[in-house]
Amino acid sequence: MRPIEFRSDNAAPTADYVLEAIAQANSGSAMAYGGDAITAALQQRVSELFEREARIFPVLTGTAANALGLAAMCPPWGAVICHEVGHILTSEAAATAAFGGGIQVTGLPGAGSLLDPTTVAAHLDGVRWDDPHESQPAVLSVTQATELGAVYPLDRIAELVELAAERGLRVHLDGARLANAIAALGCTPARAVAGVTTFTLGATKNGVLSTDAIVTFDDRVADELRFRLKRAGQVASKMRYASAQLLAYLAEDRWIDSARHANAAMRRLAAGVAALGFTIEPQPEANIAFVAMPDEIRQRWSKAGVDFYDLGPGRIRLVTSFATSDADVDDALDRLRGIV
Amino acid sequence: MRPIEFRSDNAAPTADYVLEAIAQANSGSAMAYGGDAITAALQQRVSELFEREARIFPVLTGTAANALGLAAMCPPWGAVICHEVGHILTSEAAATAAFGGGIQVTGLPGAGSLLDPTTVAAHLDGVRWDDPHESQPAVLSVTQATELGAVYPLDRIAELVELAAERGLRVHLDGARLANAIAALGCTPARAVAGVTTFTLGATKNGVLSTDAIVTFDDRVADELRFRLKRAGQVASKMRYASAQLLAYLAEDRWIDSARHANAAMRRLAAGVAALGFTIEPQPEANIAFVAMPDEIRQRWSKAGVDFYDLGPGRIRLVTSFATSDADVDDALDRLRGIV
Amino acid sequence: MRPIEFRSDNAAPTADYVLEAIAQANSGSAMAYGGDAITAALQQRVSELFEREARIFPVLTGTAANALGLAAMCPPWGAVICHEVGHILTSEAAATAAFGGGIQVTGLPGAGSLLDPTTVAAHLDGVRWDDPHESQPAVLSVTQATELGAVYPLDRIAELVELAAERGLRVHLDGARLANAIAALGCTPARAVAGVTTFTLGATKNGVLSTDAIVTFDDRVADELRFRLKRAGQVASKMRYASAQLLAYLAEDRWIDSARHANAAMRRLAAGVAALGFTIEPQPEANIAFVAMPDEIRQRWSKAGVDFYDLGPGRIRLVTSFATSDADVDDALDRLRGIV
């Protein structure tokens, strides 16, 4: 039986338009390290897309994008506040501390995997400001969509941005699934990152071949990143190929369309799973869902060729991507129906 | 007039077979982070090619490959010895110190851009061993071919390996142009890295799209690299595409053939330039040459569409690549002849 | 009214015997950096005292002692588990991450400010072992006596040691108030650190002038510390004076006697405060107590010349030291009685 992929959007293939963009970029020679015309066009596109002077830095991975962006925003004795399920805290191997010279990443609880301004404010109230014994909060980092598939409403982001500004923190956005969030919110990209200083694109999960990127609106962050990225080995010599991927990705709303497709696939899948009596919690707003499923059933569904991650007893994670077809979803549901 | 590229092998395009390998890899889903079949095949190919159990780690750049490989070989209080023109000392933004927690990189002089065992031995004689005031030499790093285009004879490497072993150092090889050196030496890949613990491939300069790699024969280095690379943001989520490039690169001696082509182009170019009365020093053994050329002439050659790097008054650098055609060389020489 | 000091044992003066030991050490010249006879005698005393071959390294502060000891026990991609009130997590400015290249320090809850083996085991059960996305737990760090003034019973330490060993972690002990714990437990120093690899002495809080120290039973940790301490600027050139202080401190049970005195002063103080109707929680087992006290009363007590720390509304911290006299305690209680 053909395998159906719901493990991770990282397991998806590359979108055809990305391969075409690479092929088109493959003509003649070009200045290395970003001194090429495609990278210049990408810089322009990013400022246009986010409706503000912006700088983009292609890097290999989301971990590099998060950790290096944060290291350029936060001093070594600073702290980054995020949700306690934050990828930067739980799944990036302390890269932010490693690149940032010992930055402390502090996780806070928050209902629905969203940071709660009240909780954040209470935490900041308890900080011994200006006391060198304690890492000083300097950045608030939100993940949009969250690691658990929730999407911050724009007014929640706005509240957090305002709170951060009042307390002297800047805002970073882990955009591992930014396109999915924008598709879910139905807003412009510019509105989605309003008040944010630096964010990541999450391009690889959404169809790109080999690159993620840091985008910043802050010149000082950008100036640091030029040096920080080089010494991190994150400046591709043949950068034109990374830039070509990202330029194609961000052109003509392709990134949003791909994410909208993935979100729709998840809605179809979640509806079908729920109709079969399984509890999905929280409600999937992007392309990830967490489902309560008895171990025997999940094992049989898995044996039936449906791939997903087990998250401890009785709980699985399902992820759709730009490449998930309706047939994938319907076949997977058929197989589950057969088991139930 | 069409431009002719001699600035850098980093400015070259991607080889067609690499794009084909990527396209072939782009089918269905695959485990992220290297848990895919292509990466497994690459692991196997590397052990076969170097005739010894080896582990390969694709990373984005040569800087990442060098610095992370060295960080896994050398304690923070250790020193890495290299030639004073070594890329790791002069052109990698202190990445080895940054990733290695303050490793000291020490450059030694050496005729013809080669490390000289006598000089290295004298340096090591002067070390205050076991004295915590001084960074303790732990690794000897050779660049093959060198930054100035020379190729270490195999017996020179063997002497350095023996010296290093006697003094308790291990040997690292910056293989930014390893294929060019192997082509020049006419030896097997296995012989080229005999006695070396860890080395880099230099794949991007020689036709690959977006990846370099670390190869190590030491399991402890490999085990550390799994963690070091992750927190450096150097583990591609869709690793199958990096692995596909490297697998195609290392298959059927394509990497050596490409380098042999580049070396031959350089020989043709250097012979022509010398015939026009310019001094080339040292004799190019790989795909790089340094030429003494009066400023007026070099400016006119440059205006005639021949691209190269100026290295201070009266000195230029020429680099050929797998993509340099005989017509490129002959046209460039014609244009120079027209100026002289 | 003369001030009475209950803010911190760091505010206490230096014991007379320490000044005498310094004066005695001040004769003629001595090898720098620990090559002197007093340091040699200290090394011997430490092995004798802890009934096992041990190495001691004087450093300036408890923060240095903790962070450098942990950095020598834990790889950069490792995690240190401690209680969520742990000084290394909350009050050392992320020094462990800074010295350790990005070590993650993870705080766990635990009743009475003690780590609970069940909670620790559950946390370790949830670790994705060998997954480079997650910092790998390598060290369990206990503070004895704790930051809140509790003392681990010996069998609790033994349980934690056993658990750590089963899971491949080693045990570190933050001994900021180790002498107070030993005095409270009435055990030998050797029993107090049974199963511990590396610990700190906490000498400054208990009467010494200018030095704390790291003690380790592990030769590899010791060998690393020689280098780590030098590059941390933590190897005193005139080390004989630091060693003389520590030798005097550890001689003839002076350190335990001083701590017993401080503990007794706290018992007297706590009994008096409780008799006046204030709640002390947890019960002070060493030389620290946390007291619920209405803000108006605490302000008046403070104005009456009794110095202590406010810990948010309605809560104060009292600390006694080797220098706290019965008169100090009784006078302070008299003044409080006058207010209540």
Next chain:
Amino acid sequence: MRPIEFRSDNAAPTADYVLEAIAQANSGSAMAYGGDAITAALQQRVSELFEREARIFPVLTGTAANALGLAAMCPPWGAVICHEVGHILTSEAAATAAFGGGIQVTGLPGAGSLLDPTTVAAHLDGVRWDDPHESQPAVLSVTQATELGAVYPLDRIAELVELAAERGLRVHLDGARLANAIAALGCTPARAVAGVTTFTLGATKNGVLSTDAIVTFDDRVADELRFRLKRAGQVASKMRYASAQLLAYLAEDRWIDSARHANAAMRRLAAGVAALGFTIEPQPEANIAFVAMPDEIRQRWSKAGVDFYDLGPGRIRLVTSFATSDADVDDALDRLRGIV
């Protein structure tokens, strides 16, 4: 025969006035971490002495003082230029790179162990400014007196300061033997550090018990140091004792008097050694001398109870200190005369 100490000024004892100052400071309790009255008085004294608003930070060692001061002046991707014999390059275990996140320390040659403005300018001319491949020079560090016992004339310092300012570098001064240089120059302390941003005091070598210090005129450096020092474990809890030592040291020109004594002892010693036919090179201007001495003679002198360091075949180093008496010098010369 009684031993005579010429190994190092670090081997000297502590001056009596320092012990007295400690004893006087040992009265009652005092705020920890520098919140005490003695530290406040020290801050004031330093501004007065250097005739400019200054901030002083006591730290344990000269290595800590240099490395942390430099880390606060230079970004991780910056380079510090010093003389090729510079202590920060050769004898501090790469502490500057370790604390500074991978700062590169670059040594330049210079006659008489002095940095030469022409050589420095030529080096800076060769820098690829703003190119992230290369660590960007940000600080020029001079050692006064030098590691080989030479003293920079004030106009040489002024030239270097001017050159640094022109090129956008700031100036750091390793003052390991600053007092000896001031004594030799006969200038005011303020003139000795004119144009310097941050310097170290070198107090331990010149009579103090257990502390060196960083002094800076730059508020941003000072603000960073508050945090950098804490996380380096370099903020003494009972700081009053370190401050008391330094306050006594800097009071009434005691530090200059002590150094003048050491310099005079060296002149007496060097004159005597030269009179016996040994070559001293360079001429000792402070309290260090390097003497050519046949191995047989130096071994016999050593056996005669005169302690000094051998620096390879036929070369020894002699150092005097505040504690070297005329009798020490004369006795040592007598013993040498007996051998020759």
